Amino acid sequence: MFQIIFIIAILLSLCVSAPLAFPSEDPKLAEARKRMVERDLRGRDITDPKVLEIMGRVPRHLFVQPSLRNKAYADHPLPIGEGQTISQPYIVALMTQILNLQPGERVLEIGAGSGYQAAVLAELTDQVYTIEIIESLTQQAAQRLKQLGYDKVKVKYGDGYFGWEEAAPFDAIIVTCAANHIPPPLIKQLKEGGRLIIPLGSTTYFQTLTLLVKKSGKADIQHLTGVAFVPMTGEALKK
Numbered sequence: 001m002f003q004i005i006f007i008i009a010i011l012l013s014l015c016v017s018a019p020l021a022f023p024s025e026d027p028k029l030a031e032a033r034k035r036m037v038e039r040d041l042r043g044r045d046i047t048d049p050k051v052l053e054i055m056g057r058v059p060r061h062l063f064v065q066p067s068l069r070n071k072a073y074a075d076h077p078l079p080i081g082e083g084q085t086i087s088q089p090y091i092v093a094l095m096t097q098i099l100n101l102q103p104g105e106r107v108l109e110i111g112a113g114s115g116y117q118a119a120v121l122a123e124l125t126d127q128v129y130t131i132e133i134i135e136s137l138t139q140q141a142a143q144r145l146k147q148l149g150y151d152k153v154k155v156k157y158g159d160g161y162f163g164w165e166e167a168a169p170f171d172a173i174i175v176t177c178a179a180n181h182i183p184p185p186l187i188k189q190l191k192e193g194g195r196l197i198i199p200l201g202s203t204t205y206f207q208t209l210t211l212l213v214k215k216s217g218k219a220d221i222q223h224l225t226g227v228a229f230v231p232m233t234g235e236a237l238k239k
Contacts, residue, residue: 032073063116105171110160115141159234203231
């Protein structure tokens with residue numbers, strides 16, 4: 001009996017950790033994704049093997065409009081409607097690598113967009129929460145994530161400036177829209193030792209990708225590299 005239970009436990013663990021099976025795709029898209037990883041990610045400063053493997057497997061073309069799928073693996077943002085964009089692959093990989101997310105950690109994303117960044121995060125942990133302020137994008141992202149098997153990702157329609165208090169605290173928070181300051185509710189909802197990454201600076205021109213680590217209740221801040229994101233809307237515009 002013990003041997004049977006042990007075997008069942010092993011099989012269950014394999015099922016949980018096994019990569020998701022995505023719909024069959026055009027070989028040209030698979031080849032484009034491979035080139036993206038080698039040229040734009042590994043060819044630059046993305047060195048985390050987990051991030052490289054995930055970026056080489058998650059079908060980014062399913063997170064953009066059908067008319068733009070042939071451009072899905074080019075290293076630049078693409079429009080997703082409502083004046084919003086999906087970030088360039090390098091930036092998605094860079095922010096994910098910097099967060100250094102571990103299995104079982106709870107992560108909050110501000111700005112779900114099309115759901116692509118949430119899908120990448122969900123390959124690292126089963127505790128992904130994402131907020132989107134535009135209702136139509138929220139619905140589309142939730143549906144898309146569910147269709148692709150990311151059932152555990154929790155999607156919420158709301159203003160990300162205020163975070164997700166009932167699900168806090170978080171080990172990590174990733175903000176995928178620009179703000180001229182770090183929203184205080186997000187710092188409050190971060191665990192001790194938690195990491196928060198955000199494009200910080202002018203919401204009109206460019207920002208600095210900024211990493212905050214919460215140490216003894218205080219914010220230890222590092223400014224990393226220049227970026228350009230769409231602005232955070234809602235409450236952030238009032239500040």
